Amino acid sequence: MLADIEKYLYREVRLLDERRFEEWTDLYTEDGYYWVPAYPNQDDPYKAVSIFFDDREVMRTRLSRLDHPNVHAQKPASRTVHVVSNIEIDENHNVDGEVLVHSTLQMMEYRLDNQTSYGGRAQHLLLKTNDGFMLKWKRVDLINCDSSFGPLAVPF
Amino acid sequence: MTAYNNSALRELVQPDRVHRDFYINPEVFDMEMERIFGRIWLFVGHASQVPNNGDYITTTVARQPVIMSRDRKGEVHVMFNRCTHRGSQVCLEQSGNTQRFECPYHAWVFNTDGRFAGAPYPKGYEDGFLAKEKLDLVKLPRMEIYRGFVFVSLSTDVPDIDVFLGPMKDHIDAFCDRSPEGEVEACAGVFRYRYSGNWKLQMENQTDVYHIMFTHVSTTDEDGKQFRREGAEEDEAGKVKVLAQDSRLDDQWEEHPLGGHRHGHVYMGRFAMDKKNSGPIYDRYKASMEDAYGDKAEDLMTVKTHNSIFYPHWSIQHLTQHIRVMNPISVDCTENIIIPLKLKGAPEEMWHAALRSNNNSHSPSGMVMSDDMEVWVRCHEGLKTQSTDWVVLARGMNENFTGDNTGSYESHGTSESGARNQQVAWVDYMCGEG
Numbered sequence: 001m002l003a004d005i006e007k008y009l010y011r012e013v014r015l016l017d018e019r020r021f022e023e024w025t026d027l028y029t030e031d032g033y034y035w036v037p038a039y040p041n042q043d044d045p046y047k048a049v050s051i052f053f054d055d056r057e058v059m060r061t062r063l064s065r066l067d068h069p070n071v072h073a074q075k076p077a078s079r080t081v082h083v084v085s086n087i088e089i090d091e092n093h094n095v096d097g098e099v100l101v102h103s104t105l106q107m108m109e110y111r112l113d114n115q116t117s118y119g120g121r122a123q124h125l126l127l128k129t130n131d132g133f134m135l136k137w138k139r140v141d142l143i144n145c146d147s148s149f150g151p152l153a154v155p156f
Numbered sequence: 157m158t159a160y161n162n163s164a165l166r167e168l169v170q171p172d173r174v175h176r177d178f179y180i181n182p183e184v185f186d187m188e189m190e191r192i193f194g195r196i197w198l199f200v201g202h203a204s205q206v207p208n209n210g211d212y213i214t215t216t217v218a219r220q221p222v223i224m225s226r227d228r229k230g231e232v233h234v235m236f237n238r239c240t241h242r243g244s245q246v247c248l249e250q251s252g253n254t255q256r257f258e259c260p261y262h263a264w265v266f267n268t269d270g271r272f273a274g275a276p277y278p279k280g281y282e283d284g285f286l287a288k289e290k291l292d293l294v295k296l297p298r299m300e301i302y303r304g305f306v307f308v309s310l311s312t313d314v315p316d317i318d319v320f321l322g323p324m325k326d327h328i329d330a331f332c333d334r335s336p337e338g339e340v341e342a343c344a345g346v347f348r349y350r351y352s353g354n355w356k357l358q359m360e361n362q363t364d365v366y367h368i369m370f371t372h373v374s375t376t377d378e379d380g381k382q383f384r385r386e387g388a389e390e391d392e393a394g395k396v397k398v399l400a401q402d403s404r405l406d407d408q409w410e411e412h413p414l415g416g417h418r419h420g421h422v423y424m425g426r427f428a429m430d431k432k433n434s435g436p437i438y439d440r441y442k443a444s445m446e447d448a449y450g451d452k453a454e455d456l457m458t459v460k461t462h463n464s465i466f467y468p469h470w471s472i473q474h475l476t477q478h479i480r481v482m483n484p485i486s487v488d489c490t491e492n493i494i495i496p497l498k499l500k501g502a503p504e505e506m507w508h509a510a511l512r513s514n515n516n517s518h519s520p521s522g523m524v525m526s527d528d529m530e531v532w533v534r535c536h537e538g539l540k541t542q543s544t545d546w547v548v549l550a551r552g553m554n555e556n557f558t559g560d561n562t563g564s565y566e567s568h569g570t571s572e573s574g575a576r577n578q579q580v581a582w583v584d585y586m587c588g589e590g
Contacts, residue, residue, distance in 0.1 A: 038519070039345055046508050048345040049496060050515045058516060065523055068374035073526035146250060148348040148491055149520035151529045 005101055006087055008133050009124065013082035013105075016155055021063035024155075027135045028056055029127060035139045036156060039146050051145065052155060066153060073151055078111040080154050084122070098136070099126045105140060107156050118156060119143055160187060162587040169579045172550035176539040178582075179354040179547070185487035192468050192585045193218035194310045196419075197320045199470040199481055200224055202342040202495060203232050203304040210253045210268055215493070216483055217308060221245055222296065223257070224306060227269035232301060234308050235270045235293040246293070257293070266293050303332045304340065305479075323564060324421045327464035331472050333456045336444040336501035342479075344511055347494040349520040351529040353536035355469065355484040356578070358492070361528060362465045362480075363422045363574025365412050366551060371527050389433045410569040417564045420467030420581025422574040427462050430475055437505045444501060465574070467581050476518060477510040488536055492525075494518050549575050 015024040028034070035045055036052040045053045054062060066074055086104040093100035105122040108115060120142035126133040140156045160183065168175040168184075177184055198217055201224050205213050212225035214237060221237035223246075237245045239259040246257040246266065256273055257266045265273045270293035278286055296308040300317040305328060307317060318325065332340050351358075361367065369376055413425030445453035465471040470481045481493040496514045498507045517524040539547070552571025559565025561580050567573040583589075 036521075038347060046511060049347055049494075049511065049519065051347075051519050051521055053512065053515050058512075062516075062521075062523060065374045071374040071527070072371065073530040146345075146348075148350050150350060151526035152521040153526060 001099075002087065002089065004132070005089065005099065005126070006084075008126070009084045009087060009101065009103060012124075012135070012138075013084055017080050017082055019066070019077070019154075021066060022060075025056060025059050025063060028059070028138075029134045029136050030056060032056060032135055033137050034059060034155060035137065037139075037141060037145055040141065051142075051149075051152065063155075074153050076111065078109050078154055080107055080109050082107050082156070097128045099128065099133070100124075101126060105156060107154075109154065116150065120145070120156070122156075158183060158187065160184065165586045166583055169583050170546075171576075172553050173546045173548050174579060175545050176547060177545075178579075179356060180487060180536065180539050182487045185354075185484070187586060188582075189218055189484070191588065192582065193484070195585065196314055196468065197298075197300070197307045197309050197317055198468075199466065199479070200234050200306045200308050202340070202479065202497070203301055203306055204339075204341040204343060205251070205495070206232065207341075207343075208253060210255060211251070212247065212254065212257075212268065213251045214247055214249065216491075217296065218310060219483075219485065220310075222308075223247055223293070225268045225270075227267065229269075231269065232299075232306060233269050233295060234299050234306065235295045238294070239264055240272065240291045240293065241275070264291075270295060303328055320419060321466070322419065322421070323417050324423075324464060324466055327423065327461060327472060330456075330460070331464075331474055331497075333449075334445075334459070334502075335499035336441075336448040338448070339500040340497040341500050342495045342497055344496050344498070344514075346496075347514075347519050348491060349525070349529070350485065350489060350491045351532050352488055353490060353529075353532035354487060355482050355490045356582075357532040357535050358482050358490060358528070359465065359468070359578055360549075360575035361532065362463055362471055363414065363416075363424060363578070364572070365409050365414070365424065366570035366572070367531070369409065371531050372524060374527070375523055389435045389438060412569045413566065414568060414571060414574060415564070415566045416561070416574060416577040418562065418581075420578045421465065422467075422577050423464045424462040424574075426460055426475070430459075430462075432458075437503050440503050441506060444503075448501075465578075467578060468585075473518075476513055478514055478518060480518075490532075549579075 012027060034052055034054045036050060038049045038051050042048060065071055083106040084103050088102045090100035090102060101124045103122045106117065106119040108117050120140055123139045125136040127136050168178045200217060200222065201213060201215060206224060206226040209226055209228050209230055212223050214221065214223050216222065222234055223237050224232065224234045226232050237247060239246050239261065241259065241264050242261055244259050244261045246259045254268065256268065262276065264275045267273050272291035275286060296310065297312040298309040298314055300307045302317065332338055416422035442453065442457065445457050449456055459474050461474050463471050463473050469483065470479060472479055477497050479495040479497060483491045483493065485491050494514065496511060516522060549572040552567055552573050555567055555571055557565050557567055561573065561577045
C-alpha cells in the first residue's frame with residue numbers, strides 16, 4: 001500500500017514539473033480541490049484568504065491560462081522540481097475507501113536567474129478506485145505561508 | 157546637497173512625458189519619502205483588523221515599522237514600533253492580542269495604548285527620571301479614522317483629512333454603504349507580495365485601461381476567463397459562480413469613464429464586463445439593503461467605480477472588495493498589502509464569492525496581479541537603459557477634458573490622464589506646494 005501511495009505522489013508532482021497541467025487536474029475527483037492556506041493552522045477556507053483555493057473549474061482555468069501564448073508572468077516559463085518525502089499514512093483516518101496521507105514537500109523554482117525554494121507539509125486525501133486512486137483534495141501548508149511572496153504560477 | 161532643486165524636479169515631469177529618473181533614481185526616492193510620504197495622509201489599515209481590546213497588527217508606514225493596536229478601553233492607536241530605551245522593535249508578530257508590549261532587550265513594558273508601564277531595576281535611574289522622561293511608545297504625529305479607515309501622517313503639519321480626501325471621501329462612503337449595516341470588515345487576513353519595481357509604476361497602472369486587453373490577454377481574450385468580481389450569483393446547480401461567462405473585450409474601453417481630483421486622486425468607472433448580479437442570493441441582499449435604506453437601496457447597491465486610487469499609495473477595488481496598499485520599500489521594491497473587506501450584513505455567500513475572487517485574482521498566485529507584476533519589473537529594468545530618458549504618457553492629450561488635471565476632471569477610456577494627474581500632484585508635493 002505505502003509503495004503504491006509513494007508511486008502515486010511522485011507521479012502527481014512530476015506532472016507539475018513536466019507542466020502536464022491538464023493531466024494533473026484530471027487526478028482530482030469532480031468535487032476535488034487544491035488548497036494552500038495563507039495562514040498557519042486554518043480549518044476553513046472561508047475564514048481567511050488563501051494562496052490557492054481551487055475547485056476543478058478554477059484549477060482548469062488557472063492552468064489552461066499557463067498554456068496561453070501571452071501569459072507574460074510565465075514567459076519564459078518557470079522550471080520546477082518537487083521533492084516529496086516523509087510519507088505517512090494517517091492511521092486515525094478510518095473512512096472506507098479513503099486514505100489520508102501526510103508528507104513533506106519542497107519545490108524549487110527557477111526563472112530568469114532567480115531560484116526560489118518553498119517547503120511545507122502536504123496532505124492528500126485519496127479515494128481508492130478500481131485502478132488506483134483519485135485525489136479528493138490536496139492541501140499544502142507552507143512554512144512561509146504568511147510571508148511576502150513574489151508572483152506564483154505553478155502549484156506546489 | 158541634492159542635485160534636485162525645484163526647477164530640476166519640475167523638469168522631470170513634462171505635460172505628456174516623464175523622465176526615467178522619476179522612477180529609478182534613489183535620490184528622488186529618498187526625497188519622495190520625505191516630501192510626499194512624510195507630509196501627507198497615509199493609510200495604515202482598517203480598524204476592524206483589530207476588533208477586540210488588546211488586538212494589534214504590525215505593518216510599515218513609509219518604511220517605518222508601526223503597531224496599530226486597540227487598547228483596553230477600545231481606542232485605536234498607531235505608534236512607532238521602537239522601544240523608547242535603546243530602539244528595539246517591541247513586537248514582531250504580524251497580528252495578535254496582548255496585555256502589553258514588552259521589549260526583548262531589557263524588558264521595558266508598554267501598555268496597548270503605548271504608555272510606558274515600567275522598566276526593571278528602576279533604582280538604576282536618578283530619582284524621578286522614569287516619571288519625568290517621555291518614555292511612552294511614540295504615536296504617529298497625526299491619526300484620523302474615517303468609517304474604520306485608519307489614516308496617519310508623519311508630520312503634524314498636514315491639511316485636515318477632509319480637505320485632503322476632498323470628493324474622494326464619497327468613494328469611501330460608496331464602498332461602506334453597500335453594506336446593509338453601513339460597515340465593512342477586514343476579517344480574512346491579508347495578502348502580501350513584493351515586486352522589484354518602483355511604487356509609482358503600480359499607482360499609474362491602476363488608472364490604466366489601455367493595458368488591460370494586452371497585459372491580461374490570457375484572461376481577457378476569446379479563450380480567457382476573467383473572474384467574477386461581484387458576488388454572488390448561482391449557476392443552475394445552485395453553486396456560486398466564480399467565473400465570468402464572457403470576458404471578451406472590445407471597443408467598449410474607449411468609452412470607459414475615468415476621472416480624478418486635486419492632490420493626485422483618480423478613479424476608473426465600472427467595467428462593462430462586470431455584469432450586474434441576479435438570483436436568489438442577490439435578492440436577499442437587495443431585501444436587506446431595502447430594509448436598511450429604503451428608496452436609496454438600488455442606487456447604493458449599484459457599484460459605479462471599478463477602483464478609487466488615493467494618492468500616494470492606496471486604493472479601494474470596489475468590485476473585488478479589497479483595499480490595496482502599496483508600501484514603498486526602496487526605489488526598486490514595493491510591497492503590496494491586499495486587505496479583503498466584507499460587507500457587514502450582506503449574505504454570507506456574497507462574502508465567500510468575494511473571498512474566492514480575491515484568492516483567484518489578487519493573491520500572490522493571482523491570475524491578474526502576476527501579469528501586472530511581471531510588467532512593472534520589466535518597466536523598471538527597461539528604464540535603466542540609456543536608450544531614451546523619456547516615458548511617453550501622451551494618450552488622451554487630444555481629449556476634451558472637463559477640467560485640466562489640476563482640479564476635478566473627467567476623461568475617457570485608454571487616456572493616460574490618471575498618471576498625469578498623479579504626476580501633477582507629485583510635482584506639487586516635491587516642490588513643497590502640495
